[in-house]
Amino acid sequence: MDADTLGVIVSLIGAAFVARQTYEHFIRNRAFAYIERFNHKDFMELRITIEQWISENSNPSSLSTLLKSKKTEDISMSVKIRTYLNLFQELAVAFEKGMVDKHIFYRNFDYLIVSNWERFADFIYTVRALTGDFTIYKRFELMAMEVKAAKKTNSVTGKIYVFGYGSLMLEESIHKTLQRQANQYPLFDATLNGYVRGWDIVIDIFSDTLQRPIKALFLNVRKSTERSVDGMIFSVTFEELNHLKEREVNYDCIEVTPHVSSSILQSSDVVVTFIGQSEHLLENCNERCYVMQRYLNVLEKIEPLHSRQYQLMKESASFEAVVLDGTYSFPSHG
Secondary structure, rough: OHHHHHHHHHHHHHHHHHHHHHHHHHHHHHHHHHHHHHOOOHHHHHEEEEEEHHHHHOOOHHHHHHHOOOOHHHHHHHHHHHHHHHHHHHHHHHHOOOOOOOOHHHHHHHHHHHHHHHHHHHHHHHHHHHOOOOOOHHHHHHHHHHHHHHHHHHHHOOOOOEEEEHHHHHHHHHHHHHHOOOOOOOOOEEEEEEEEEEEEEEEEEOOOOOOEEEEEEEEEEEEEEEEEEEEEEEEEOHHHHHHHHHHHOOOOEEEEEEHHHOOOOOOOOOEEEEEOOOOHHHHHHHHOOEEEEHHHHHOOOOOOHHHHHHHHHHHHHHOEEEEOOOOOOHHHHH
């Protein structure tokens, strides 16, 4: 190879390197530019206005109704929502064309994209139906789907554990919801620090004994400094966790990883638990509440399997309510 040919090759390699560096610099800058736009005062004010409207119009059909309204204030709000969504559509185009750094993108926008798509999906579907244009915000939809899939794959490098402090310490009870073919649910001792267990979450049920709807008490955990709850953890998949969320009526699923200690946990693992929603706490209920004997029977099944955890559960929580025999059912949701 002569010197001229070698010189050309070196020049081409150098040009390719410079082009690559220039491109990476460009997509990083574009990603940071979008971060600045999402944090800009005008966008934040728009977001606050929309959040306030949604909080005052919590009915799922409110967004669809808004689109069909002829009222001036409703038209104005509809325009604000579309302006808000337009930025996500613009971001989606940049995402699709490779014009933003995906590493920065996923770290900064994943929750914002997925949560806003899920919040405004019905609104967008209604816009499409009313206009007959089913491509409206399609790139936003595709971006949300891709980000959601990537989030499922990458968000947890370790295992997901659920901290159980009542019926979720019983394999039989867990199996009724998760229905694993192998029917195996390894449980491990764990402690939830900074919380206290109590009989203070109220759930509407139908009593077959009384043949009417009643309010019943179930176990719950609440934040309490210097206290702790002994329970058990078991691993789940994303899909299984969603099934448990559907089961746990009047509870929110929250992450408690920093507050849980267990010999089984690794640094990459995540722990969640179910905490009663504040509006359903006993202190906010003025009606008579019962404790169902059938629920107590379920808890008693824990004793021969995990006697220590059962005793700790009994010692840490008590109730003042009438115990009612008979079967019961929860109201259907959706």
